[in-house]
Amino acid sequence: MSNDRISALRKAVEANPDDVLLRLVLAETLVAAGETEPALDQYVVLLDQQALPEDQLVAVGELAAANGRLALLRSCLEAARQAGIVEGTGRLQQLVDEMISTRTGVKVKIGQPDGEEFVSDAPKETTTFDQVGGMDEIKRIIHRMVILPLSRPELYQKYGRRSGGGVMLYGPPGCGKTLLARATAGECGLPFVNVRIEDVMDPYLGVSERNLHAAFERARANSPCVLFLDELDALAFARHKHGGSEARRLVDVLLQELDAIGSENEGLLVLAATNAPWDVDEAMLRPGRFDRVIFVPPPDEPARVDILSVVLKDVPSAGLDLKSLAATTAMFSGADLRALVERGVDHVIDEALATGGEPPLSMQHLERALPGVKPSTLDWLHRVRSYIEFANQSERYDDAAAYLRSKDVRRRLS
Ligand SMILES: Nc1ncnc2c1ncn2[C@@H]1O[C@H](COP(=O)(O)OP(=O)(O)OP(=O)(O)O)[C@@H](O)[C@H]1O
Ligand SMILES: [Mg+2]
Structure with missing residues (x-):
């Protein structure tokens, strides 16, 4: 039975992680068995090891494209380029462009950056708070900060309470930040425009900035909507400040876009998530930008x-x-x-x-x-304890600090 074969191969690969041939056989067997996602995960490793045979780059890229795996597709493109396979590079570049244009509504035309068109194509989000377990307190906060200003703007005007400004969710992986952001859109009956890091980042000069701008343009075309910036730390990495001007530009584009929302009141609600808020550029957290920071803890x-x-x-x-x-x-x-x-x-x-x-x-x-199944939050909690203790803006992370100080958590982490 192919299942037995797969698990035997898996074990062999685990025991010999550097055996390229073995991993290739595992990946091919998974593809043949219709287990595409796990197969693609193996191809990710092979590409990391720079061990995927050149004649397979296009086929793997096509499989990645068909399964929405842009990062993997890009790795194939990069490998093809390095190997100097002209035809394959062309085909893979075409797949990348197609994928970006369907995701961001941007028509990418090589060497013709003005050929952009934006369409209102994001459907109303259907996920609601019912589908998010626990988080009662966080749901209440989001209701007050995000949903109420939208549904009862007159209340906020009357009392001179400023609405707007973005909300940044942070916490360990897998605890529902992305799900909660999506459900916030659903609760408001708005489309959810998800900007993922792999949709933005590009090694080519200026392309990341263009992708980020395009994502905001797409959100504007769909407004009112919820614009969600996942992995904000990677988009707005604080150490960019000390890096070259190229890296700095992405942070600047993001700041400009956020400030434009504040002044033009375009009906964009901006939410962001990160596992590493202390890596987010300080400028991002000033009033009117991501000035509301919410800790999403492991569920009690x-x-x-x-x-x-x-x-x-x-x-x-x-x-x-x-x-x-x-x-x-x-x-x-x-x-x-x-x-x-x-x-x-x-x-x-x-x-x-x-x-x-x-x-x-x-x-x-x-x-x-x-x-x-092992709890995957412990690593994160261990890692952040020192960050929080020594962060110079520690009051921003008060709720995480309080969580880490609680008796039960201290016991689990010791
Ligand atoms: N509170 C929750 N209620 C129901 N399902 C949840 C909840 N939290 C997480 N899940 C499940 O776990 C999956 C992963 O959660 P999600 O992607 O929202 O985590 P995250 O905090 O964004 O993680 P990461 O930091 O890795 O991006 C969800 O798609 C959902 O299936
Ligand atoms: Mg997430």
């Missing part, structure tokens, strides 16, 4: 119950004790909880295949899955 126990019930909503199950599951999954992120349920479902499927029945997901399945 009641929040984990809530997230589990969200994640399990469409899974046939029987006799699940969510409370006891939540109690045994301290420091799990929302993403970890989802991974746990997915692994549990894998066991259900194995059982269904073996017995021919259609068993519901039970505690047994989840308990078997549990040892395989």
Whole structure:
């Protein structure tokens, strides 16, 4: 059975991570089995190792393009360029351009930067706060900061309360920052324009700035909408200040765009997320820009119950004790909880295949899955403790500091 072959290959690759041939066979076997995403992950490693054979670059690039993996597609392009494969480079460049133009609404024309057109193409977001487990306090804050000023502007005018300005979410990975931003758009009934770092960053001079500007133009074409800047630290990296003028320009473009929103009131709500707020350029955090900073912690126990019930909503199950599951999954992120349920479902499927029945997901399945999923927030929390203790603007991170000081968390981190 190909599943056995795949897991045997996987084990072999794990044991010999530098064996290129083995990894290639694994990647090809995954493709043949229709496991495209895991296959692409293997190709990412191969490209990192500069070990993907030249004659496969175009095929892998095409697969990446078909699956929305722009970063991988770009790596293929870069490798083709370095290898001097003219035809392949042309084809891959074409795929990159197509992908950028469908994502940003920008028609990229090489050597013709003015040929840009923007269309109102973003649908209204349908994710709502119901689909975000826990985070009651954060939802309340967002309601007051973002949703209310939009739905009841007269209230804010009457009391001279300034609305506008962006909200920056920060915290460990997988705890729902992106999901929450999306749901904020959904709660407002607005489109969600997601600007991802791989859509912006480009090694070619001036292209990143153009991509970033294009993303704002696309948001304007779709306004009113929520514009979401993911991985703000990478876009507005503080150390750019000390770097060359090229790197600085991206920060400047972002500042200009944000200030334009403030003055023109264009119906753009700007949200951003980061795992490393201390790497974000200070200028980004001044009033009218990202002046509201919210910590998104790992979910506490009641929040984990809530997230589990969200994640399990469409899974046939029987006799699940969510409370006891939540109690045994301290420091799990929302993403970890989802991974746990997915692994549990894998066991259900194995059982269904073996017995021919259609068993519901039970505690047994989840308990078997549990040892395989580790909380992914701990690394982050360990890493940031010193940042927060020694950050010179520590009051900005007060809520994270308080979280780290709490007895339960200290115990888990020691
Ligand atoms: N509170 C939550 N409720 C329901 N699902 C959640 C929650 N938090 C995380 N998840 C699940 O985990 C996935 C990853 O979460 P998300 O991408 O929002 O995390 P993030 O904080 O943006 O992480 P990163 O810092 O890595 O970008 C979500 O798509 C969702 O399936
Ligand atoms: Mg995210």
